[in-house]
Amino acid sequence: MAAPKWKIKGLNGKSSFRKTAFIILRERINNLNRLITLFLKNETIESLHNVRISLRRVRYNMELFYGLFDRKKFLKLYNMIENLQDKTGTVRDIHVLKQNILLFRHEDEIIIPDKMNVRIEEKEKLLNDELRSELSDFLHSEELKDFIKILKN
Numbered sequence: 001m002a003a004p005k006w007k008i009k010g011l012n013g014k015s016s017f018r019k020t021a022f023i024i025l026r027e028r029i030n031n032l033n034r035l036i037t038l039f040l041k042n043e044t045i046e047s048l049h050n051v052r053i054s055l056r057r058v059r060y061n062m063e064l065f066y067g068l069f070d071r072k073k074f075l076k077l078y079n080m081i082e083n084l085q086d087k088t089g090t091v092r093d094i095h096v097l098k099q100n101i102l103l104f105r106h107e108d109e110i111i112i113p114d115k116m117n118v119r120i121e122e123k124e125k126l127l128n129d130e131l132r133s134e135l136s137d138f139l140h141s142e143e144l145k146d147f148i149k150i151l152k153n
């Protein structure tokens with residue numbers, strides 16, 4: 001039987017709060033990096049969803065352990081994570097809009113002007129391109145590298 005998805009290797013009841021925080025955040029960030037890499041190789045609705053979930057987990061875990069870090073370094077990475085979470089939500093929103101329009105068109109036989117379809121496609125492409133670029137930049141950012149170094153100590 002596989003370990004539960006929330007289980008984090010290395011945690012036990014004897015570790016200090018700081019050590020526990022570092023283990024959790026390392027795991028969450030490593031998982032985020034892995035999922036972003038997978039998304040960039042194969043952009044699917046499912047891989048986007050996985051990145052969104054991982055971003056939330058990193059962000060909310062960071063909020064729990066805020067007091068353990070240098071405020072300036074912490075906020076640089078936190079703000080990047082928050083921005084990426086917002087961007088993935090915006091991309092997801094346009095995917096849902098597109099799906100709903102197709103659903104209404106077929107179920108209710110609603111005529112959607114071609115211009116609207118073209119505009120949605122253009123917006124979707126623009127948002128996807130921006131997201132792809134920002135996720136790639138994040139993976140190679142100094143802020144991420146610096147934070148990972150802190151977590152290794």
